[in-house]
Amino acid sequence: MKDKLNELAAQSAAAIEAADSLEALEELRVRFLGKKGELTAILKMMGKLSAEERPVMGQLANSVRAKLESELETRKKELGEKALEARMKAEALDVTLPGKHVELGHKHPMYIALDELKDIFIGMGFTVLDGPEVELAEYNFDKLNAEEGHPSRDWSDTFYFDNDSRVMLRSQTSPMQVRAMETMPLPIRIVAPGRVYRKDEVDATHSPMFHQVEGMVIDRHVTMADLKGTLNAMVRRLYGENTKTRFRPHHFPFTEPSCEMDVQCHKCGGVGCPTCKGEGWIELLGAGMIHPHVLEMSGIDPEVYSGWAFGIGLERTAMRRFKIADLRLIFENDLRFLTQF
Numbered sequence: 001m002k003d004k005l006n007e008l009a010a011q012s013a014a015a016i017e018a019a020d021s022l023e024a025l026e027e028l029r030v031r032f033l034g035k036k037g038e039l040t041a042i043l044k045m046m047g048k049l050s051a052e053e054r055p056v057m058g059q060l061a062n063s064v065r066a067k068l069e070s071e072l073e074t075r076k077k078e079l080g081e082k083a084l085e086a087r088m089k090a091e092a093l094d095v096t097l098p099g100k101h102v103e104l105g106h107k108h109p110m111y112i113a114l115d116e117l118k119d120i121f122i123g124m125g126f127t128v129l130d131g132p133e134v135e136l137a138e139y140n141f142d143k144l145n146a147e148e149g150h151p152s153r154d155w156s157d158t159f160y161f162d163n164d165s166r167v168m169l170r171s172q173t174s175p176m177q178v179r180a181m182e183t184m185p186l187p188i189r190i191v192a193p194g195r196v197y198r199k200d201e202v203d204a205t206h207s208p209m210f211h212q213v214e215g216m217v218i219d220r221h222v223t224m225a226d227l228k229g230t231l232n233a234m235v236r237r238l239y240g241e242n243t244k245t246r247f248r249p250h251h252f253p254f255t256e257p258s259c260e261m262d263v264q265c266h267k268c269g270g271v272g273c274p275t276c277k278g279e280g281w282i283e284l285l286g287a288g289m290i291h292p293h294v295l296e297m298s299g300i301d302p303e304v305y306s307g308w309a310f311g312i313g314l315e316r317t318a319m320r321r322f323k324i325a326d327l328r329l330i331f332e333n334d335l336r337f338l339t340q341f
């Protein structure tokens with residue numbers, strides 16, 4: 001019996017040391033110390049011992065039990081710590097790590113300029129209109145007084161979809177004048193921003209796709225003075241109170257008289273420099289009094305109503321507003337450029 005107890009002590013010590021989980025350890029506890037366990041089985045044989053042997057064996061059995069219990073306890077602690085350590089590792093949250101940086105986008109400089117323009121005109125009671133980029137030549141040309149044979153209708157200038165030159169990518173936002181006249185009640189005050197397309201080669205000032213903002217007013221007694229006053233107010237809001245403008249005579253088929261408006265060069269103040277090509281002035285927009293025949297074609301009586309219109313290049317407006325030298329920067333989506341605004 002003594003041998004059995006010693007054997008049990010040795011066996012259990014090795015098994016406990018080898019246990020690699022709390023569950024395995026619990027199984028060992030049941031196996032050695034449980035009611036049907038190995039120690040209990042040995043103790044049951046105590047009855048067969050002599051009176052002298054019994055206390056000696058009892059003492060040995062107790063010390064084996066105590067040793068077993070303390071070994072179990074020690075191993076349990078070890079395994080518990082190990083399990084905790086593993087869990088801590090698995091669930092690690094390092095609160096000292098820097099947070100994840102969320103990149104916030106922002107408005108493209110051209111849309112900043114467009115929003116400023118819209119604000120200015122909405123403030124003056126204008127409505128903002130949207131219109132089709134795929135347009136009928138009828139609206140882009142005919143109803144704007146540019147008859148068959150007009151140079152801008154040429155295939156070398158315009159993107160057509162069909163051989164009859166009826167459907168095209170609009171080459172200007174001016175067809176929105178016609179669309180507004182045909183659908184809106186008088187008086188009319190609109191601005192219509194959007195993309196336009198021309199067969200131009202890409203360079204520092206040209207792109208086959210660019211943006212314009214069309215503006216138009218039709219009412220009784222509207223004059224060229226209203227046009228100049230409105231455009232000057234716009235320019236001062238955009239570029240500053242002291243911005244100087246000048247109006248030069250020009251020709252557009254749908255306005256009479258027609259003009260172009262220049263702003264004094266922001267770089268040289270009018271003396272002449274590379275930015276203004278030595279002119280001292282930078283061309284900003286085309287404008288004029290709406291041709292009576294154009295009013296008539298859209299069903300408006302030119303004896304009662306008159307109106308003006310202008311078309312401003314949006315890229316050019318943004319380039320002047322933010323002093324950008326090359327048009328291509330506006331379209332390239334280079335973040336090194338875009339994040340500067």
Ligand code: PHE
Pocket residue numbers: 171172173174252255286287288309310311312
């Ligand atoms: N549509 C003309 C252009 O693209 C500009 C313009 C608009 C001129 C309105 C007069 C009136 O050049």
